[in-house]
Amino acid sequence: MLAYFLELAFRSLRRNVVLTALMVAAVGVGIGASMTMLTTLIAMTNNPIPDKSSQLFLPQIDSFGDASRTHDMRDVPYVLPYRDAEAFMKAQLGVRQTAMYPLALNVKPPQGDLFEASGRATYTDFFAMFEVPFRSGAPWGHREDADQGNVVVLSSTLADRLFPGVDPVGRTVNLGKRDYRVTGVAGHWTPTPRFYDTNAGGFDEPEDFYIPFSIAIDRQIETNEYACDATSLAANWEARLKSDCPWVQFWVELPHAAQVDAFRTFLQNYAAEQQRLGRYPWLPVTALFDVMGWMDHVHVVPSQVRVNSMIASGFLIVCLINAVGLMLAKFSSRAVELSVRRALGASRNNLFLQCVTESMLIGLLGGLLGLGLTAVGLSALRALRGITSQDSIVGHLASLNLEVVLVTFGVAILATICSGLYPALRASRVQPAWQLKAQ
Amino acid sequence: MEIVSISASLRHNKAGAVLIALQIALTVAIVCNTLAIVKQYVDQIERPSGIDEPNIFTLHNQWLGEPPDLEARVQGDLAALRSLPGVVGAESGSGFPLNAGGTSGFFSRHPDQHYDDAWNTAVYYVDEQGQAAFGVKLVAGRWFRADEIGVQHPSDPNIPAVMIITQWAARFFFPDGNAVGQVLYLASPTPSRVVGVVERIETPWAGMRHMDGFVERSAFLPYRFVNNGLWYVVRTRPGQRAAVMKAAQQKLFAMTPARIIDSVTPFSETRQRIYARGRSSSLMLGTLSVLLLTVTAFGVVGLTSYWVAQRRRQIGMRRALGARRVDILSYFHTENLLVAGTGAVLGIGLCVAGNLWLAQRLALTRVGVGYIGSAALVVLLLSQLAVIWPALRAASIPPAIASRGL
Numbered sequence: 001m002l003a004y005f006l007e008l009a010f011r012s013l014r015r016n017v018v019l020t021a022l023m024v025a026a027v028g029v030g031i032g033a034s035m036t037m038l039t040t041l042i043a044m045t046n047n048p049i050p051d052k053s054s055q056l057f058l059p060q061i062d063s064f065g066d067a068s069r070t071h072d073m074r075d076v077p078y079v080l081p082y083r084d085a086e087a088f089m090k091a092q093l094g095v096r097q098t099a100m101y102p103l104a105l106n107v108k109p110p111q112g113d114l115f116e117a118s119g120r121a122t123y124t125d126f127f128a129m130f131e132v133p134f135r136s137g138a139p140w141g142h143r144e145d146a147d148q149g150n151v152v153v154l155s156s157t158l159a160d161r162l163f164p165g166v167d168p169v170g171r172t173v174n175l176g177k178r179d180y181r182v183t184g185v186a187g188h189w190t191p192t193p194r195f196y197d198t199n200a201g202g203f204d205e206p207e208d209f210y211i212p213f214s215i216a217i218d219r220q221i222e223t224n225e226y227a228c229d230a231t232s233l234a235a236n237w238e239a240r241l242k243s244d245c246p247w248v249q250f251w252v253e254l255p256h257a258a259q260v261d262a263f264r265t266f267l268q269n270y271a272a273e274q275q276r277l278g279r280y281p282w283l284p285v286t287a288l289f290d291v292m293g294w295m296d297h298v299h300v301v302p303s304q305v306r307v308n309s310m311i312a313s314g315f316l317i318v319c320l321i322n323a324v325g326l327m328l329a330k331f332s333s334r335a336v337e338l339s340v341r342r343a344l345g346a347s348r349n350n351l352f353l354q355c356v357t358e359s360m361l362i363g364l365l366g367g368l369l370g371l372g373l374t375a376v377g378l379s380a381l382r383a384l385r386g387i388t389s390q391d392s393i394v395g396h397l398a399s400l401n402l403e404v405v406l407v408t409f410g411v412a413i414l415a416t417i418c419s420g421l422y423p424a425l426r427a428s429r430v431q432p433a434w435q436l437k438a439q
Numbered sequence: 440m441e442i443v444s445i446s447a448s449l450r451h452n453k454a455g456a457v458l459i460a461l462q463i464a465l466t467v468a469i470v471c472n473t474l475a476i477v478k479q480y481v482d483q484i485e486r487p488s489g490i491d492e493p494n495i496f497t498l499h500n501q502w503l504g505e506p507p508d509l510e511a512r513v514q515g516d517l518a519a520l521r522s523l524p525g526v527v528g529a530e531s532g533s534g535f536p537l538n539a540g541g542t543s544g545f546f547s548r549h550p551d552q553h554y555d556d557a558w559n560t561a562v563y564y565v566d567e568q569g570q571a572a573f574g575v576k577l578v579a580g581r582w583f584r585a586d587e588i589g590v591q592h593p594s595d596p597n598i599p600a601v602m603i604i605t606q607w608a609a610r611f612f613f614p615d616g617n618a619v620g621q622v623l624y625l626a627s628p629t630p631s632r633v634v635g636v637v638e639r640i641e642t643p644w645a646g647m648r649h650m651d652g653f654v655e656r657s658a659f660l661p662y663r664f665v666n667n668g669l670w671y672v673v674r675t676r677p678g679q680r681a682a683v684m685k686a687a688q689q690k691l692f693a694m695t696p697a698r699i700i701d702s703v704t705p706f707s708e709t710r711q712r713i714y715a716r717g718r719s720s721s722l723m724l725g726t727l728s729v730l731l732l733t734v735t736a737f738g739v740v741g742l743t744s745y746w747v748a749q750r751r752r753q754i755g756m757r758r759a760l761g762a763r764r765v766d767i768l769s770y771f772h773t774e775n776l777l778v779a780g781t782g783a784v785l786g787i788g789l790c791v792a793g794n795l796w797l798a799q800r801l802a803l804t805r806v807g808v809g810y811i812g813s814a815a816l817v818v819l820l821l822s823q824l825a826v827i828w829p830a831l832r833a834a835s836i837p838p839a840i841a842s843r844g845l
Binding site for chain 1: 454455458459461462465466468469472473476501503594595596699701715716718719720722723724726727730731733734735737738741742744745748749797800
């Protein structure tokens, strides 16, 4: 039966090529244009670490206090003063945890000029916690964390730049005039959004290298992101470590609900204790976010993207209303043919199903066209934004992937079936006697 | 008379009429909101930064090793840059407008440490020649004197005795008028006196999102910025920027070869880069609007053709009863005007509602009456144009069709 419907549908579509083309074009353009814009939204609302997103937590403590919170920093800082981060590390309440901060150092390659690379001071738990793949070697061990080991993990990009064609594990890299031994090279890793550090918006590429937190502190390597203003930043390193200026990020892995509760209690008690010790004249507000909660809290999807997506959806709706109108026209122009089929014994259901098959076919064709147009639209978008690599975090925001392709087809077919229902219903209610008599 | 018969026939074609009206309403609502958003992007992109944009370039400098004589080196570099032929002025700094990175501090009208009235304000470090280097316009008071200039390392807790603020900041901090002579506090009990007001200089973060209200809240402080890792802002005579960009690097390297100079960028490129996203968004939204109008026009063609096909006999009958071709044409145009007009009115309502909602969420400026009107008018006009072809086909239906099948 389906084969027969399909054959009829093909024939009918071929009979009025202009109208068919118009319908397919309306659906295709609607899908293409809206999916081009929705791809960014899909990528931005992506869960960057699906199997663990509800086990990784970021604690916050209000080191600014209500009174000192200004209009420009309405929220609790998302980084911690060094001493708080240190206390959280010492508590060891998670199965894994890491204090960390972003930094930049000059790299001296074996040959050629110095250049600056972005890095991160972190504990070795970072790699297992965030599921960083390794191309060769391995993360450093807990011993290096404790002993301020001068070791480094390189990104594959930096490794290829410094040691083209050679495995750098065991070799030495000069960073900020100090030597570090390479323990491993991270594989290609593009968590989208870059959930573990959303300070600059959440869509930056991961850093070029990682060094132990303890050695970065020991060597007094500064971060480029203090959350307090320059006037209240202590000039001397020791004083900075003791100050309340927040700049250290902290993540903890808590796989069980009981551990989460325990950590939350710990956090509240800690805040109360700091108040009691007189460090804070207020009871600091605390918060504990998991990955997706954090993405929501920091509005990782910019409002512009949301608005663009709404406009794109509106556009798709107009295209579908359009398709409804055109299908109405198409089916009603076939009233005579349908009447003949009714007169020859086809049931209403048969006619209805046949019309729906036809609209599904249009949806399929429209979806194919839409996919092509989405690909074109996205490559135009990449060109506009100067994105060269599709397999990077910014690239993900403007590239086709399986998810986008599936959503595109799903939307196309569902939408055309929905928009075909009413015209099909009307067409199947044709009065054969009326139509045939009128001829 | 025609209106009566049209509304009667529309009642028979509710579905089609509703579809067209709905499509037109949504199109008007989307197009007028899109226009408002694009206009906002364009306004932002075209906002003047307050500095002499066509003749300014910036470069980042860092010396190798840890030179003990940083202050002398910066002074030497500035003297060398200023002596180059074609250079109007040069300054060292921690940032510059639209750089997306720089220094800010909390400015308050009150001396106490209570931050409720402290506002994050961008600061630019300049000496007595800063006005020439940035090409900013002084609208009140005076520029810094040479004897007022101090030295600022990144985390020196200096409190300046004098400062120069933007006109925007002047109105913001001193709404009652004359800012010159008044004092502000930089998270310190020591006051800083405003000695001058410049027309405008945008903050380093002016082009970034979530930065509304932090566009022109900036100030100049009387310091020479000294750090291993700083920006030089260089202003040249018109037409000499490209040449000076080369000469400046050669000169600096000739003085001290052991340094890294990078990000040598004409200011026009800085502007391009910071607004790349806004530009691509505007272009996308613009394309979408054009596509939307096209799709709607084709929709009108399609649905009207369907009506014509449905009413062949009725039209033929009217022709037989003496209606001229022009009458048939005008019939379809009036009908379209009625339906599309209803849609457009609905669309204007939707547009305003949508805009109010967006204004809340996006801090989008209210869409002007002009935009609503022109969006509605364009859509109406387009729909009238789209109806021509099916109406012509209707007009060419021979009267004889009426007598068939009776």
